[in-house]
Amino acid sequence: MNQAITIQNSSKPAEESKKKNSLLGRIAHLSSYEQVSDSFLSFLTTACSEKGFILFPVEDRLTVVFQHGVDMTSCVRMVPEQTSFAEICQKNDWSFFSDSELDVFTSYFSTRERASLVMIAIHPLSLEEETGYLVLVQSRLSLERNQIDTESVLMLIKDFELMLNKNISLLSALSVRNNLMMNSLADKEKMYSAFEERRSASLFSISFELIFPDYEKIETDFDSFTLYRAMVTMIIKQAGPASIVHKKKNYSLRMILFTASETDYDLYIHQMKKPLEKLFGHSRIKKVEIKYEGTARTSDYALDFLAGER
Known part of the structure; x- marks a missing residue:
């Protein structure tokens, strides 16, 4: 050429x-x-x-x-x-x-x-x-x-x-383009199985509002688009297979973590944020609000939580 x-x-x-x-x-x-x-x-x-x-x-x-x-x-x-x-x-x-x-x-x-x-x-x-x-x-x-x-x-x-x-690992997370909406049928089956095994279901809400005050920018600004998806990808990876994560219309997340016993949620949130801080920076991840919202005793309550009704 x-x-x-x-x-x-x-x-x-x-x-x-x-x-x-x-x-x-x-x-x-x-x-x-x-x-x-x-x-x-x-x-x-x-x-x-x-x-x-x-x-x-x-x-x-x-x-x-x-x-x-x-x-x-x-x-x-x-x-x-x-x-x-x-x-x-x-x-x-x-x-x-x-x-x-x-x-x-x-x-x-x-x-x-x-x-x-x-x-x-x-x-x-x-x-x-x-x-x-x-x-x-x-x-x-x-x-x-x-x-x-x-x-x-x-x-x-x-x-x-x-x-x-x-x-x-950062580049790989930024490259994710698949739909972040989760498989509802597979999630329900996982949930029913977890409750049958009498596993504890800890509930968490995750907000990115302090990073993306105008969440519609995620849809129009490429850097915001890739950054958001990369952070969500890493959160899902950190949560592991014993979890269910759903994205809401305002780009916040609802997460259920299934464990054999009650979770020390403060320690869990701390451990989840540490790898994210290394990838995306302490000052940025500090703005990601991860809140413990209690536990679910039934699948109906858990489904309502994922839907944002709890």
């Missing part, structure tokens, strides 16, 4: 090392989410790119887990097959697309974003045993309209990959 945009000359080694150390220094002591977000934004700044995203492999496709400057429609549509992406991109270097070469991306961008595209630069990312991609976008919608400078970030690629691999 032809490189349509002139790439600026590489900086001196000392300057490259300074950029690298500056990037690594800024992400120290941050949560996984802030580490990836901050280093990604620093990477874009160094590359003079106002738009871009990270594609993460999920089964046979790729999905956007972090983005900057790209509209939500494009981020949601950007789910190419891994094989088709691998066919058009170089294995260990930048691939550049411009003019008619951009036609291959038509179905992945909104009409507005597609009409404004000038050039796309893509570099593969080695993520454990699979391949993700770093995508830089040059657009007429960008405020500065700078030329993308891939030479200036060559020394950052390996460290960027290393940082991403240390945060694979």
